[in-house]
Amino acid sequence: MKVHGVVARTLRQLGTDTVFGLMGDANMRFLIDFAEREGGRYISAVDEGAAVSMADGYSRVGNRLGVASVTHGPGVANTVTALTEAVRASSTMIVVTGDTPSRPGHLQRFDLRAVAGLTGAGYHRVLRPEDVADDVAAVIRRVLATRRPVLLDVPVDLHHADVPEPHPAGPARTGHAFAPDPDELDQALGVIAGSRRPVVLAGRGAALAGARDDLVELADLIGAPLATTLLAKDLFRGHPYDLGVAGTLGTELSTGTILAADCVVAFGAELNRYTTAEDSLLRDKAVVRIDIDPERLSRGGPAHTGVLGDAGVTARAMTEQLRDAGLRPGSFRGAELAAALAAHDPRAEFADRGGPATLDLRSAMIRLDELLPAERAVVTDTGRFVYAPWRYLHVPEPTAFAHTLNFASIGLGIATAIGAAAVAPERLTVAVVGDGGGMMGMAELITAVRWKLPIVVVVCNDGAYGMEYHHLEKAGVDPAPSLLHWPDFAPVARAYGAEAVTVRTMDELEAAVKRLDATSGVPFVIEIKADPSVDVGETS
Template sequence: MKVHAAVASALRDNGVDTLFGLLGDANMRYITDFIEIEGGRYIGGVDERGVVMMAQGYARVGNRLGVASITHGPAVTNALTSLTEAARSRTPIVVLTGDTPAVRGYIQHIDLPALVAPTGALYQRMHNPSEVFDSIAIATRTAMVARRPVLLDLPIDMLAADIEPGRSRVRSTPPHTTAPGEDALDHALGVIASARRPVVLAGRGAVLAEARKELLLLADALGGPVATTLLARDFFRGEPFDLGVIGTVAQLPAAEILAESDCVIAFGASLNRYTAAEGSAFDSKSVVHVDTDPAAFDAFTAVDAAGSVST
């Protein structure tokens, strides 16, 4: 079995049925195998930036992994803006590329790890042909668990190598259910219980967790309205006490009600400068922040209580 055929097979084994791409020397063989042998769907683009953005849109709309394939050298430089966007929006995508032939002075050669590092994406390399099945499995798992883009380097010199057919020994790890410590939970409940005009705020994380019903029940129990960040827009559409988007693009009635509130309970929202309206949206308010990523706490907005929860 050729490595390029193994790449196509491993993609399918790891649940990839749609591949976005732009053909080149480094990827045309396994893209052909993905279509003709594995029966996958291939959607081509006109430039690498657009290809990676298509994979992002696919991932974000469907709450799933997006996979794109581009060739080497200049193709990766063309995709840097899209990789940066994926990293900053915590979008799980895998971008397949391939190091250039091991020829001195090869005109398209570029230092891929150094190039990718500033974007915030993760770099992973297949070091020998026998790693192909594990490399694909690790990249797809890492992207989903870390919610970050992974640039997977499949060197072109290895794609024609012969290997034994097989499957990866690496298996997808489901997210673990966690909860904040008792002290943190008691403190958060105390902050919420003492609030007179609370607002329940949903971010994109709440949308991905499909937590609409639970957040509406919470808001109803507290007697407060609901609101969203821009990336969670319309999450509560149709609800009578939906303020819509808050922050720098908030409508005047929503901004006024938020200004009169004394507590914001945020779920899956980064509370960045746009949501916080440069800080003014949360002035003189208690903020309770719930997120799956502990690094999100106090990253943009100081909070009074925080808890990491993963389901």
């Protein structure tokens, strides 16, 4: 076989069924082999950065390896923003490319290793044709183990070399769950047993470990309410003591409850400044952290007790030992808290500021949550609008939620949502974007149309770069320079082959959702007109 054929076959043998990309000299033979010879699915994007964002969304929402492929030079250069986002999101993803031919003066020569280093991705160059199958397999194992994307460089000079057909290989496997150190566990149990008002906090690590039931059992035993980080959104939804997302997105009730706690037991959680509300939620509390990442544990403060271990395995061990010790739950989560949580009405958190021709995005997201199919994925771009979907649009499980805030770049949301839709076409994917990021990513609607992906794009159009508008207004400066004058999104979307509607009232929003047919294979765009002066981050 040729080297390019071995790359395609090895990826297929190791479980890759989809590659997102844009074809060029460095990857066209590989992509043809992957789709035509190996029976894979090649989804071509409009832009190389969008292809990487698609693989990123595919990885995050599918909890599996995402693969993108771009050509060398400007192809790789165009991926820098999306690849940085994927690295900071800890996506399990590889980008297949190939260095330019070794002849001097090639117009697209570019330092691929330097680009990888700039974004924080790993870099692996295939040096010998006979090593290509082993190198591809090694890179996949590395990515799955470290959750750090890798730029895989298969130089064009090697592509047409003859190599033996690779031996059949089984699907690539992730690492196994491991138990905690007994001494660390014992120290943590002492802290938990000595608390009277504990809270169990779950992060994305706990969700990926499939630890929900184990954490619920532990929380029930110790009498702890349950909360999550944003990336573990809705892990405990439906439980009578679910506080929801902790921190800056928390409700008044959930924040008050966590403030009253004397111990936070955090599983697979970053405990960043958003989750902890600038550390105010952890102040004067014992903190027990359970994580498989020793570096994350080392970032804890002096009051933190760390346990290196899998969330599910550790929670089960804690429950078993505390039960054997005869621990009885405290009274922190009584009937009064359960009743208050059950009675919570998100509409009571703010005063609706919709106008005659604009919607309050908070009310709009609450209504969309009620109207859209419950079985869905939600992907957001970034911008001031995100507070509304993050608070009020729910998902069936945490991996069905993703955002593109890790590098704080607008414009990645639609492409990331297309990747999410490609990995789970049986359910609706809801992309929520601002007007600035939406206009940047709108061209990729063509990709969603071409592949008949079940996606609805909700454009929150306040006619401004919202965060900049807010900062200028707050500083007493005329915010007019932040205002935008786009064409209406609906006719643009229809020109790309999607269905689309513009809404200004709640009746129009409800009518738009009734038109939505998730099984039609035609992407649907709902443009919501909003007022830039309304601060959607405000709650009472």
